[in-house]
Amino acid sequence: MEVAGKMIDFVQRTPLSSFTLGAFLLPASLLACLFVYRLLFHPLAKIPGPLSQKLSGFARVWQCRQGDRFLREMEAHDRYGSVVRIAPNAVCFNTLSALQTIYTKDSNVFKGDEFYGLLDGGSEGGRSIMMEADNTAHAARRRVLDKSLPPRDQAFRDLNALSKSFAEVVFHEGSAEDKGWSETVDIAPIAAWFSFDLIGTIAFGSPLDMLHDKQYRWMPKCLQSASIFLFWGGYSPFLGFWQWVLGTSIPSMLRLQTLQDAQRYADFADWMLHRRAEKLKAEEDLESKRADIFQGLLRSKLYNELEMRADSSLLIAAGSDAIRLTLAATVFYWLKNPDTFDKAAAEIRSSVSSPEEVSESVLASLKYLRACIDETMRLSPAKPSSLPREVMEGGIVVDGIHVPKGATVGVSVYALHHDPEIYPEPYSYNPERWLKQPQDRRMQAAFCPFLKGPRACPGKAMAYFAMQLALFHIVWRYDIRAPDGVVKAGEDGSRHRLRRREGEYQFNDWVLGYADGPEVQFKARD
Numbered sequence: 001m002e003v004a005g006k007m008i009d010f011v012q013r014t015p016l017s018s019f020t021l022g023a024f025l026l027p028a029s030l031l032a033c034l035f036v037y038r039l040l041f042h043p044l045a046k047i048p049g050p051l052s053q054k055l056s057g058f059a060r061v062w063q064c065r066q067g068d069r070f071l072r073e074m075e076a077h078d079r080y081g082s083v084v085r086i087a088p089n090a091v092c093f094n095t096l097s098a099l100q101t102i103y104t105k106d107s108n109v110f111k112g113d114e115f116y117g118l119l120d121g122g123s124e125g126g127r128s129i130m131m132e133a134d135n136t137a138h139a140a141r142r143r144v145l146d147k148s149l150p151p152r153d154q155a156f157r158d159l160n161a162l163s164k165s166f167a168e169v170v171f172h173e174g175s176a177e178d179k180g181w182s183e184t185v186d187i188a189p190i191a192a193w194f195s196f197d198l199i200g201t202i203a204f205g206s207p208l209d210m211l212h213d214k215q216y217r218w219m220p221k222c223l224q225s226a227s228i229f230l231f232w233g234g235y236s237p238f239l240g241f242w243q244w245v246l247g248t249s250i251p252s253m254l255r256l257q258t259l260q261d262a263q264r265y266a267d268f269a270d271w272m273l274h275r276r277a278e279k280l281k282a283e284e285d286l287e288s289k290r291a292d293i294f295q296g297l298l299r300s301k302l303y304n305e306l307e308m309r310a311d312s313s314l315l316i317a318a319g320s321d322a323i324r325l326t327l328a329a330t331v332f333y334w335l336k337n338p339d340t341f342d343k344a345a346a347e348i349r350s351s352v353s354s355p356e357e358v359s360e361s362v363l364a365s366l367k368y369l370r371a372c373i374d375e376t377m378r379l380s381p382a383k384p385s386s387l388p389r390e391v392m393e394g395g396i397v398v399d400g401i402h403v404p405k406g407a408t409v410g411v412s413v414y415a416l417h418h419d420p421e422i423y424p425e426p427y428s429y430n431p432e433r434w435l436k437q438p439q440d441r442r443m444q445a446a447f448c449p450f451l452k453g454p455r456a457c458p459g460k461a462m463a464y465f466a467m468q469l470a471l472f473h474i475v476w477r478y479d480i481r482a483p484d485g486v487v488k489a490g491e492d493g494s495r496h497r498l499r500r501r502e503g504e505y506q507f508n509d510w511v512l513g514y515a516d517g518p519e520v521q522f523k524a525r526d
């Protein structure tokens with residue numbers, strides 16, 4: 001009281017005292033009222049969570065900027081239990097039952113603006129399929145997209161050829177002599193070139209040939225930089241402002257690099273679409289036997305120009321980055337757990353006498369390889385933080401908790417994938433867990449790197465083909481090792497208390513996961 005009295009006395013003695021009072025005390029009192037409301041009277045007030053996150057959304061924006069939001073969600077679940085308030089109006093769960101309630105067809109939720117509102121970029125108003133809020137309109141677009149995916153045999157042939165090039169380029173980048181170990185190679189950027197070529201082929205009918213040509217190799221870093229902004233901007237309270245800014249020349253005038261990169265990326269996606277549309281005109285008279293996603297979308301009458309541009313921007317990012325991360329992380333886990341590499345190598349090398357013989361059925365028989373990829377995606381899912389869904393009129397009950405209209409709900413994929421009840425010893429890399437019979441049915445049910453339900457990833461089958469083939473061609477041809485026996489990858493764990501698990505691939509979540517490394521040396525097999 002004494003302090004407050006002195007402050008009022010000070011304010012009264014200063015010139016412009018009533019102005020000063022108004023300027024400082026009014027906003028401070030309003031803020032105090034808002035905090036008291038959020039803490040005690042808000043419909044989510046009883047849900048536990050970190051104080052800073054109950055009071056304001058800025059803590060979450062900061063976590064997005066730092067790339068550690070998924071680790072913070074996990075920490076909050078460890079501390080407060082299976083339901084946590086992660087922002088004044090947002091709730092996160094870490095249970096299988098919540099996954100099955102929130103992301104199913106008839107769930108009383110939709111994709112609101114939180115996070116998704118900025119992903120399509122710009123202020124032009126086109127929404128990609130992923131950001132389509134209306135569930136019925138989404139279902140119609142999804143039917144067209146699913147039909148536009150290339151047939152399996154064509155996809156297998158294309159991805160097999162690309163995967164072969166990937167293995168050759170990896171080896172070539174290390175300038176390896178025919179015998180002996182190569183120089184050290186960072187596998188992450190090469191995996192990025194591969195994944196961009198892949199989406200070029202599946203979605204736009206031809207790759208940009210990044211594996212061989214340097215011209216477009218700036219693109220993955222540009223997308224990463226754009227994603228950092230789009231992630232924290234998408235959760236910021238000033239979403240509408242950022243949407244507007246992206247449609248102006250302010251980012252280049254003020255040299256705001258990550259915003260400029262977001263615009264540059266959107267221009268690149270427009271150019272890819274334009275290029276495909278031009279080619280399609282030329283192909284009109286041909287009875288083209290090849291299919292790609294935009295051939296189907298451009299021919300459908302469902303889309304307008306803006307939606308098409310938004311889909312182009314979405315597909316390049318969605319189809320490339322998760323594959324890059326999963327490939328790099330699998331090699332990391334193999335280097336850290338050499339016995340798992342040995343088992344995968346034994347399986348792959350005994351499956352065919354030459355890599356030219358690989359076929360869809362050979363790939364299907366490589367159960368251990370598939371288990372390695374699944375174990376990587378369990379430990380290091382490319383989209384590890386909770387994906388928000390906005391609750392509709394009438395609310396939703398998740399794990400017995402009523403969440404009202406307007407709040408957002410989500411499941412922390414990273415936390416669910418590390419539930420020790422479902423995945424014993426959750427931090428160890430143990431592909432064998434996927435091969436055990438009989439298998440705990442909850443393992444598959446809770447495994448959601450591609451999400452579940454009507455909004456789950458349509459590219460799942462293509463992604464498995466690509467990842468299996470890329471690793472097949474590497475392992476069939478080469479042995480791998482970490483330079484000097486030290487596995488180097490990702491973030492520096494010493495700086496971050498949540499990143500000190502030695503055996504874990506440390507990455508940043510910026511819409512999707514990003515990390516450098518691992519560094520690898522290769523040796524051609526005798």
Ligand code: HEM
Nearest residue numbers: 129130318319322323382383449450451455457458459463
């Ligand atoms: C390892 C590889 C991949 C992973 C882990 C992955 C994961 C995901 C996830 C979690 C979602 C849901 C996102 C959300 O609701 O916010 C999603 C959606 C999507 N993914 Fe993938 N994805 C991968 C590869 C691909 C590929 C290769 C393509 C392209 C063919 C693709 C195209 C899409 C599209 C178009 C959506 C939006 C679907 C919709 O909203 O209906 N993804 N993906």
